[in-house]
Amino acid sequence: MIPVSKKIFFLIAGAMVMITHSACQRELGRQVEISETIRHRKMDIQRALQQNIPVIRLYTDPSKPEYKAQEIALGDPRWQEMYKDPRTGKAMLNEVFSVSHSRPADFPLHQAECNQSGCYRVEVYNYAKNGLIISIVDINSIKIISSSFYESMQGDIPPHLAELAIAIAAQDSAVLREYGGTMNASSSRMSSTKTALNHSRCQRSMHLCVAPTFVKGDKALWTIVDLTELKVAGTKWTDVGRTGMPLTERIYQNEKIMKCYCEVENHVERDGWSFSYSLTRSDGLKIGQVKFNGQPLFNSVKLMDWHVSYSKTEGFGYSDAIGCPEYSNAAVVAIEAPEFKALVKNRDTIGFELVQQYFSEGWPTPCSYNYAQHYEFYRDGSFRPVVASLGRGCGSDGTYRPVTRISFAGTSHTIEQFKNNTWEQWQKEAWYLQSEADQYQDGRYIFKLKYQDGRTWMIEANKGQFGDGGRGDHAYFYVTRLRSDREEGEVDLPTLGPCCNIDYRQGPEKFIEPEALDHHALVLWYVPQIQNDNRSGKEYCWSESVLEDGVYKPRVWPCSSGLKFSPSSTAEQRQ
Amino acid sequence: MALLQWTKILTIIDGRTKTMKQAQIRLITLCSVLCCGVMSTVVAQQCKGIPQFMIAHGFDPARSAMSSQENRKRGVVLIELSNMANPGSTRNKSYQHPSWLLPGYAGSITTGRNGDIYVLPKANVNMLYNPPENQNTIYRIDSKTGILTSWVKIPMPRIPDEHNASGLLSAFYDCDTDALIVSTVAGSRQKEEIGAIYSVKASTGETKRILDKTDVLGLLTANLNNERRLLYGSARRSEIWSVALDASNHVTGAPRLEILLEGLGPRGDDKARKLRMDTNGMLQVFGVPFYYNLTAPVERQETVYVFEYNPVKKVWTLKSMN
Structure with a gap:
């Protein structure tokens, strides 16, 4: 080459x-x-990873001096750590980017004795660590003059990679x-x-x-x-x-x-559902004016905060807002566009979901975070706002408490809780903690919400039955009045509460006076409590970097949470 | 950085310039071993006083510093380092007066001629401990008593909100005028740059606006070719600008682009968080990503770029980055 x-x-x-x-x-x-070029590239990678020294070489002709220089540099025993992951022994992908005559500036004064004609500079890029090894070698004395690794440096790419880049672009x-x-x-x-x-x-x-x-x-x-x-x-x-x-x-x-998502509001109509969506500056992806078959259900649904506390250190944790990557109060930001995906069960498409993820820089390294929102819209009128942590956080003793706010459409609602085998109406603003002792109608429904026009939506608690890997929410429910005379979350709110309260004080309690609920528009706040786990085979709210094809990729164990709303007619059909 | 290491890194920079814009190529030249000397056409200011409370608390001023970056600590902390050349070295001891928590999480810290210390608030991850209305307040630690109090409130055209949590971002004590020069971006939004630079007289707290409609992340004053200039790094762009100042900190000329950071360093989108002139007249630019949010990466993403001023060509030459 x-x-x-x-x-x-x-x-x-x-x-x-x-x-x-x-x-x-x-x-x-x-x-x-996938062109031949890309296919060949993948084969080159796999071939390199099978070798003892997992490097894509630039020179293959042993008669060339550059080949000799390349092999001397690659034989440096110090770079074994660049070839194999010390934990798993798996190969890391490397590639020789250049072999060239060394330059005067390559030589510190005390090494100037290197014979210039035999001195070469070899640059090897490590894809797993994203860094460059620069070695100066003398092919006459078969000696390594110097060799160093530079993190976050990449060097000039060789011509075949330039061609590959153009080919990838031109075929996308x-x-x-x-x-x-x-x-x-x-x-x-x-x-x-x-x-x-x-x-x-x-x-x-x-x-x-x-x-x-x-x-x-x-x-x-x-x-x-x-x-x-x-x-x-x-x-x-x-x-x-x-x-x-x-x-x-x-x-x-x-x-x-x-x-596309912070400065504008997008609108969707699909499967009987219609709503708007946009990314907020601190409350995640917000959906608004949500209707099913033309009937208004929610003014808005959004994710106000993520509270993360660590039990081994009192008061240690974070209260993260999520949202737009710039000009925002977000600590964990959206870097990829929201996505629509089909909801499939038993090979049947039963609806669709709108998914948004948020990333910390460096995720999944320790103490970085990745959160996800999934708004699930079912064809039968059911709706589930799911939130999940994808790890990794600062330890294996973390509890996540995300705060979701659900503002119901309309001017008057009543909310009832299933207790003592009957439905009891809440009279005042209050909070409630889901527990093992709770009763559920039909084994599912803990609350029901009635709209002014007589429509009833059943609220299904999460006990780990949704088939998404969630293990149950042990959640706090807060019901407050929607106030027009003061701001209680309709617009973007700054961080609602501190990281580390382990009781009901997660922020929404600030809006409980308690006032009477009857004949007022209501807001439901939902705060699940999810404990992470890093034990092998039991990982939850967790992520790791694993070597695949020579580079590190995240492996995730999400912990999904969230209640589910279903129209009473649908709920009855399930019985 | 040792010369040996410089040499290696600089040869890499040389390779990179092939792919940079011409404007950058003009500014960035290879530093060969022979030309790494110092041209002292830039005069750094050295007038920092010693806070008396440090001595009173048994701290060695030569090894001690005020820090706003101590793990899990709000406010500012007095630390004594085992190795002053390495800010990450072991803390021999530390001290925090209760009043030092007042700013909430803190950012820039600057010491004046008489040893008074000026502290700026800076929200960290969220605004819980940094009320928006206080984000343009300069706090001062009295050199003698060691007590921190609210000192001067810089005007805010709009209180920090969900579009921008920041207020004051940088402070520099100007020896020539005995004034603190600060920048604020309070109220700035994506499409509305309304930040400003102010000078605050240390003796009286008298406040005067130097520049407006400019969001600035880091700044300093220095004498370039016998001209007193304010250098400032844009919070929005990877650019460092300057403007001439008279002896009373009035602007006397148009802003001038000095340095482009675009494409430099491991990230290529750094903004100048802090500017400092070393004793050899070399400009140190502490470059970080900055996007008006509250992200706080675990691994500090910062590169120190060192530039030298060429008084003949009137350009800055990148000497190293680390």
Whole structure:
């Protein structure tokens, strides 16, 4: 293979923020036809991982001096830790990026004795650790002059990776859609277009990324290609020649989320359901004006806070708001767009869900967090707001207490609790803790809500029966009046309460006076209590980094929580 | 950083510049071993006083510092380090007066000529301990008594809210004018940049606005080519600007772009959190990601970029990053 950069034409295309409308379109149906290039790449990776030294080599001809230099550098016994994960012994993926004559600046003064003609600089990228080994070797004396590892450095990629990046971009359906035409990667580097390859950063995933840029007229389509996962991580149109911030993973993700979900309200009509949704600055993904078959059910549903406390250290924990990645009060932010997915049970589609995830930087490293919201909409009119932690947190003694607020549509409701084998109406604002001793109508329903027009919605408590891996909520229920004369959560609220109260004081109690409920619009606050677990085979609210195909990937054990609303007619049919 | 390490890292930077914009290439040149000397056309200020309370509490001022970053501690803490060159080294001892909790979680800490210490509030993860209305309040620890009190409230056009929890972000004690220079972004929103820079007379607390409609994350004053200038890092862009100041901290010229951080470092989107001039006149830029939210990564994402000023070409040259 011919070394590095000379064959690659670097064109500097400046960036100007200009996400097009289509950038907000959901990327369902994205298809990447796996080309021979990508298939070969995957085979190269698997071959490398089978070797004792799991490295994709740049030189294979033993007669070349560069090959000798490469092999001397790879034989450095100090880099065994770059080849195998010390815990599992699994191979980490490495690749030689360049072998070149060393430069004067490579030599500290005390090492200047290295014979220049035999001295080579070898750069090896470690995909698992996202860092670069730079070794200076002398092929005449077969000696390693110096060798160091630099975290978060990537170096210049070799030509075959540049070609691979362009091929991935040129075959991605979303890129093609954005570009508005076919790009043939094999046709002399897109002779009909001007292509450039810029550096990019994938700061969040810590992957190797570059940005092939396709020029069309006076515009340039930047494409972030993730060479660790062999996929496109984002696209953006820019004006050619304009200076500005280079496109990176974080910039792309933030701009898209802000533009498409934080600054606008989106509307959905599907399976009899209609609602709006948007990301808030501190209350997660909020759905509003929720109707089923035209009948209003909820003013809004949102996730106010995540309280996490650790039992081994009193008062230690966090109170996290979730929401928009910029200009927000969120501590754990949305970096990917909300997604619609089908709800399938026994191979039947029974509805759909709207899913939003939130990430801490560095997740799933210790003390970082990942949260998820799933709004489940069933064709029979049932609705379930599910919230889950995907770990990992600061310890295995954590209890998560997410605070969901559900504001019912209409002006007058009554709420009843199943007790003593009958339904008892709540008269005043109050809270209630779900317990083992609770009674449930038909083994399911703990509350029911009646709307002014006579409709009744049954509220099913979570005892771990929903088939999503949840183990039950042991939840606090709070019922308060919806006040028009004061702000009690209809708009974004700052953090409601501290991390570490282990009783009912999770925030909503502030809105309990207690006032009479009768003939007023009501709000239900729901706070499950979920204990995490890291024991092997019993993991819950947990995540780990595991080596797969030579790179670290998160493995998650979510803990799902949430009650379920069903129209009484549906509930009766279940009996 | 040792010269040996510098050399290796700088050769990598050289490779990277091939892919950077021309504006950056102009600013970033390879530092060879031969040109890593110091050109002292930039004059750093050195007038920090010694807080008397440190000595009274038995702390060695040469090894001690005020910290707002101690694990699980609110407010500020006096620490004595085992190795002053390494802020992460073992704390020989620590002390916290009860009044030092008043700001809630704290951010920037600056010491004045007489040893008084100025503390800015900074929300951490949430606003529970940092009421929005206090986020533009400068707190002062009296050098003699060691007691922290609310000192000066910088005007707020809008109280921090769900769009932006921050108020004051940076402080720099200016020896020339005996004034604290602070930046605030209180009330700024995504599409409304209404931050400002103020100077506050240390002796009287008299407050004067230097710049407006500018969100600034880090700042300092320095003499560049015998001209007194305020250098400031944008909170919104990876840029460092400067503006000329007279002896009374009035702006006397138009802002000038000094340094672009775009594409530099492991993240490529750093903003200048803190600017400091070392004793050799080298500008240290502490670069971090900043997006007007309350994220608090466990592993501090910070790179220190060191720039040298070339008085002839009037450009800054990146010398190292670590």
